[in-house]
Amino acid sequence: MSSSDNCFAKCILIMISLVLIYCEDHIFQTPGVLRAFVGESVSITFSNWSKHLKSERMHVSWWRSKQVENPVCSITYLNDSLIQSPLCDNRTSVILKLNAGVTHFIIQDLQMNDSDLYYCKIASYIPPPTIEIEGNKTSLIVEVPPMVEVTFLPQPENSCCVQLVCKAENFYPGGIQLRWRKERTEGSVWIDSKTTIASNNSNSATSYVNLSHWKAGDVYSCLVNHSMLQNPLIRNLTIPFDEQREVGAYLWWVLASLGLIPISVVVYLLLKRSKKEPEDNQTYVNIGTTLRTQIPVANQNCNRNSHSNYSFIRHFPLRIYENTF
Structure with a gap:
């Protein structure tokens, strides 16, 4: 191996060592940018802080830029127990792993208004003095198509x-x-x-x-x-x-309908008058007619010259107009 190759290998090793030293002395919040869709779940991690905090009482809280008065969710470590804050709703939670020096912030069922910058704060109270560490911000983008x-x-x-x-x-x-x-x-x-x-x-x-x-x-x-x-x-x-033609046709239809109304009334009155007949004063007269008929009756016990007379009256209606008399 040439001297130039040895020099290059040494430079690589030095750079790796520097990176490891930097990582040991710094805390990380990952990822820097997080994209997700509505309804999905996401997790933001804050790690490598255990060597900076050796505490018997610790408070871990997660914040967002649009809500500066109170944290979104938090958890407290006290007397070897973890206490979740009531500020956490049914969609948010905090997981704390003391031995690994890692905390996770989880948001479930993402909504469009969850898009924001999120960051973690860790405070150690016991033993004193109080030590606070704040992570870098993670940009959460909840993507929604229009x-x-x-x-x-x-x-x-x-x-x-x-x-x-x-x-x-x-x-x-x-x-x-x-x-x-x-x-x-x-x-x-x-x-x-x-x-x-x-x-x-x-x-x-x-x-x-x-x-x-x-x-x-x-x-x-x-x-x-x-x-x-x-x-x-x-x-x-x-x-x-076509709105213009539609309106014009509608106006013509209304005007035509209004014009047909009086015409229809006049036609109706004329037809009604033409069907009405004049009243007639009629008189019915019965004319009686007497008929005498000779009917021979053949009978051995009766007189051949005997006969019976029958009279009938027949009624004939006769219409007579009074104006003719």
Whole structure:
């Protein structure tokens, strides 16, 4: 082995030794950046502090930047027992391993508002004096893809024209881009739009497009770019009808209906009058007619010249109009 190779090997060994010495004298909070999805569980570790603290009473607490008044969760070591703080809810817990000099902070069922900077504080009270150690911060990023909805407003509040609205909600991180375009047979045309972004516990962004000219069947697309999306998210919106023509047709229909009402009334009255007949004063007279008929009766015990007379009265109705007399 040449002298140059020996020199290089010695340099490597020296660097490794320096790293080990540095690690022995320093504490670590890992990881520096932690990314996870909603509903998952994460663990942050604070280690290599046992040589700095030889305590009979120790308090380990985990904090976040958005909550400086009280820790998120903590645990106390006293008389060889561990006491969990009531500040810990059902999603957070602290694990303390004294022999290994390691503590873990666990968050279960992550929510979007859990995104923050987290750090650990360790305080030793017995024996005095009090010694405090604070770890470096871990950035927890709870990633949530946006929920996108597109709507069509025929009568926007500003009474300008038809308005297209593309709204993205409940996403994290906050950076997002919304753009509108009109789909055509020969290609797509980008449309100028106005976007408003609200950054709070529930991020939201809204893009507006005002259309003064449109027709039924036009297709518009909202494209959403976000760090949680591998490809842009596209939501299509088809104009269902022509608002101007629809309103005009509706007005004509109303006017025509109002005009037909008086015409229908007049026709009804005329038809009713034409079906009504004049009253007739009628008198029925019975005319009696007497018929005398001679019927011979053949009988050996009767007189051949004997006969019977029968009289019949027949009634004939006769209509007589009074104005003829």
